Amino acid sequence: MADRTTDPTSHAYIDYAEGLHALLSGDPTRACLRLEHALTFFGTGEDVPHVGVLHRLGMAYQQLGDTHRAIDCYERIVAITQAHGESMYRSFALWALGDAVWRQGETGRAVQLIEQSLRLTRVVHTPRTAVGCLETLGLIAGEGRDARRAVVLIGAAEELGRTVGSPTVRSPGMLVAREEFERRVSQVLGSKEVVAAARRDGQRLGFEAAIAYALGEQPPEPSADPSVRLTKREQQVAELVAEGLTNRAIAARLVISPRTAQGHVEHVLTKLGFTSRTQIAAWVVERGQQQ
Structure with missing residues (x-):
C-alpha cells in the first residue's frame, strides 16, 4: 500500500513505524536511518509526531553510543514540551537527558535534571519513567560513598519496574554499569546481608514513597526483616546499645571482652540490615512499643 501512495504523510509514518520496529528489535543503526527520514517531514512542525520521533531517535543514538546526538534530541523535546505546557514526554526527556549528561561526567547537572523529571513524573504518574530516574540516581x-542510599534506590527501581513490566537494565552499557555498581556497594557495605537488607528497604517503598525518598523529602527509615531472630546474647547487646553504651561498656556489663562485644554488635547490624547503632536503638524502642 505504501508503494502505491504518493502521500508524504503516509511515508513519514511508515518511516516512523519502521524506525521504532528496528529500535525495539535491537538494530539502532537502521532505526536512526528510518527515524531521520521521518524527522525530515515531521520536523517542520512542533506536533506530537515530531516529539515522538525525537524521543525514539534519542534512544537509538544512545544505544549507538552517540551521546551528543542523543542529548540534542532530548534537549529539543524539553524545549518543545516546555513551550506547550506538556509534561509526560518532558518527564521522560528530562530523565533521558540527565542520564546522558551523567555519562559525560556532568553529575551535578544530571541530578538536577532527574529530580525535575521525578517531580513531573509524580504529577503525571508515569512509573516507567520513575524506574529510569531511580536507577540512574x-x-x-553508588559512585560516591552513600552506598546504602544507592542500593535502596536500585531496589525501589527494581520492584517498581517489576510491577509495571519495565526492566531496569535496558542496554549492554547499562548492564556493565550495574555490574560495577554491585561490586562497589558490596565492597563499601561489607557484607551481602547488609546489601540485601538495603535492597529490601527500597523494594518496600512503592511509587510515591520512592520518589519522596529520591528527592530527599523524607529520610529513609530502614526496617528489619520481621523474620529475623536475634540470639539471647544479641538481644541483650541490642538493648544495651539502645541505652547508649559503648562496646567497652557493654563488655563490662556482660563480663565479656571488648572484641567479643564488638563482634556481637556487628552481628546485630548485619542480621537486621542496619548500618548504625542509632538504627539498632530505634528498632529496640519500636519492638518494646509493640510488646
Missing part, C-alpha cells in the same frame, strides 16, 4: 549515588 542509584548508580550516581
Whole structure:
C-alpha cells in the first residue's frame, strides 16, 4: 500500500513505524536511518509526531553510543514540551537527558535534571519513567560513598519496574554499569546481608514513597526483616546499645571482652540490615512499643 501512495504523510509514518520496529528489535543503526527520514517531514512542525520521533531517535543514538546526538534530541523535546505546557514526554526527556549528561561526567547537572523529571513524573504518574530516574540516581549515588542510599534506590527501581513490566537494565552499557555498581556497594557495605537488607528497604517503598525518598523529602527509615531472630546474647547487646553504651561498656556489663562485644554488635547490624547503632536503638524502642 505504501508503494502505491504518493502521500508524504503516509511515508513519514511508515518511516516512523519502521524506525521504532528496528529500535525495539535491537538494530539502532537502521532505526536512526528510518527515524531521520521521518524527522525530515515531521520536523517542520512542533506536533506530537515530531516529539515522538525525537524521543525514539534519542534512544537509538544512545544505544549507538552517540551521546551528543542523543542529548540534542532530548534537549529539543524539553524545549518543545516546555513551550506547550506538556509534561509526560518532558518527564521522560528530562530523565533521558540527565542520564546522558551523567555519562559525560556532568553529575551535578544530571541530578538536577532527574529530580525535575521525578517531580513531573509524580504529577503525571508515569512509573516507567520513575524506574529510569531511580536507577540512574542509584548508580550516581553508588559512585560516591552513600552506598546504602544507592542500593535502596536500585531496589525501589527494581520492584517498581517489576510491577509495571519495565526492566531496569535496558542496554549492554547499562548492564556493565550495574555490574560495577554491585561490586562497589558490596565492597563499601561489607557484607551481602547488609546489601540485601538495603535492597529490601527500597523494594518496600512503592511509587510515591520512592520518589519522596529520591528527592530527599523524607529520610529513609530502614526496617528489619520481621523474620529475623536475634540470639539471647544479641538481644541483650541490642538493648544495651539502645541505652547508649559503648562496646567497652557493654563488655563490662556482660563480663565479656571488648572484641567479643564488638563482634556481637556487628552481628546485630548485619542480621537486621542496619548500618548504625542509632538504627539498632530505634528498632529496640519500636519492638518494646509493640510488646
